[in-house]
Amino acid sequence: xxxxxxLPSEVIDISSWHPDDxxxxxxxxSREKSAWISPQTPELPFLLGSHRYLFKHSSDRHPVQFWGExxxxxxxxxxxxxxxxxxxxxxxxxxxxxxxxxWFYRSDDQTVNYExxxxxxxxxxxxxxxxxxxxxxxxxxxxxxSEIDADLISDMARILVFDVLIGxxxxxQENWGILWRGIPSKPQLAPxxxxxxxxxxxxxxxxxxxxxxxxxxxVHYIARGRHHMRWHQNRDEKIGHFELIExxxxxxxxxxxxxxxxxxxxxxxxxxxxxxxxxxxxxxxPTMERIQWIECxxxxxxxxxxxxxxxxx
Numbered sequence: 085x086x087x088x089x090x091l092p093s094e095v096i097d098i099s100s101w102h103p104d105d106x107x108x109x110x111x112x113x114s115r116e117k118s119a120w121i122s123p124q125t126p127e128l129p130f131l132l133g134s135h136r137y138l139f140k141h142s143s144d145r146h147p148v149q150f151w152g153e154x155x156x157x158x159x160x161x162x163x164x165x166x167x168x169x170x171x172x173x174x175x176x177x178x179x180x181x182x183x184x185x186x187w188f189y190r191s192d193d194q195t196v197n198y199e200x201x202x203x204x205x206x207x208x209x210x211x212x213x214x215x216x217x218x219x220x221x222x223x224x225x226x227x228x229x230s231e232i233d234a235d236l237i238s239d240m241a242r243i244l245v246f247d248v249l250i251g252x253x254x255x256x257q258e259n260w261g262i263l264w265r266g267i268p269s270k271p272q273l274a275p276x277x278x279x280x281x282x283x284x285x286x287x288x289x290x291x292x293x294x295x296x297x298x299x300x301x302x303v304h305y306i307a308r309g310r311h312h313m314r315w316h317q318n319r320d321e322k323i324g325h326f327e328l329i330e331x332x333x334x335x336x337x338x339x340x341x342x343x344x345x346x347x348x349x350x351x352x353x354x355x356x357x358x359x360x361x362x363x364x365x366x367x368x369x370p371t372m373e374r375i376q377w378i379e380c381x382x383x384x385x386x387x388x389x390x391x392x393x394x395x396x397x
Contacts, residue, residue: 087161088130092364096173116141136187147368149285153183156279162349165246166275181366188275197264201257204228217256219317232271239273241339245346248325254281256312292373344393355379
């Protein structure tokens with residue numbers, strides 16, 4: 085699963101694209117986003133023609149956050165995990181760059197039906213808290229997936245390993261779902277979308293040198309990482325990133341080899357690509373110190389994941 089590696093000369097300008105009137109604009113909240121339809125014949129060959137893309141800005145407080153979507157896409161390709169393609173883009177009328185994210189199904193395809201995780205959580209937990217997702221829990225998620233198709237459990241496990249590597253804390257019930265494709269329809273887990281709450285995005289640039297000079301700060305930062313999910317619907321505490329992976333392979337030992345393969349890629353080659361991000365000709369790029377810290381975060385997390393997955397039964 086190689087995917088296209090966007091070059092600095094390939095920043096996408098969507099000024100001539102048409103807004104998707106079927107998709108609302110979301111100016112409220114922490115991250116402004118809107119949907120656009122690509123030209124029938126895009127200027128760049130790696131873009132799909134006449135396809136919906138999400139144009140997603142960073143939050144005002146964390147201007148480099150949109151880069152997390154782009155970095156996460158590249159990591160997903162290397163891990164063999166489906167992640168919607170994400171590229172650097174901007175509009176001539178707005179200097180702010182953003183992530184341009186490929187919609188993971190064609191909106192005009194009548195043979196596709198998408199059900200967000202919320203639908204399934206509400207089916208089992210009738211008073212499910214849709215707004216905060218306080219009852220969002222791993223046991224109900226796995227119960228849901230096993231009822232639909234037991235193979236979906238391994239797909240979710242791979243996404244959770246991906247979330248650990250990028251430090252994603254926001255895989256809530258609206259950030260996963262089931263795609264039903266074809267006639268008769270068959271289920272598959274949607275790609276791992278909405279990956280911006282990750283990779284230390286919330287740490288401001290002036291704080292990063294402290295993490296670099298004192299590695300223990302980074303170790304403690306990683307240890308505090310939590311999934312959005314709880315153990316079960318009546319518990320408030322969220323599950324630790326690595327704690328959940330340990331539990332998964334203990335209860336589903338047949339997943340271990342598949343999850344090992346997800347973290348077997350060459351991180352050095354990825355880091356070489358990562359160092360090119362500051363050369364993109366847009367007003368907001370990661371500093372080299374932030375790049376260095378992301379490299380450190382990924383190195384420590386992948387080492388720990390490999391250690392967890394190497395443990396004997």
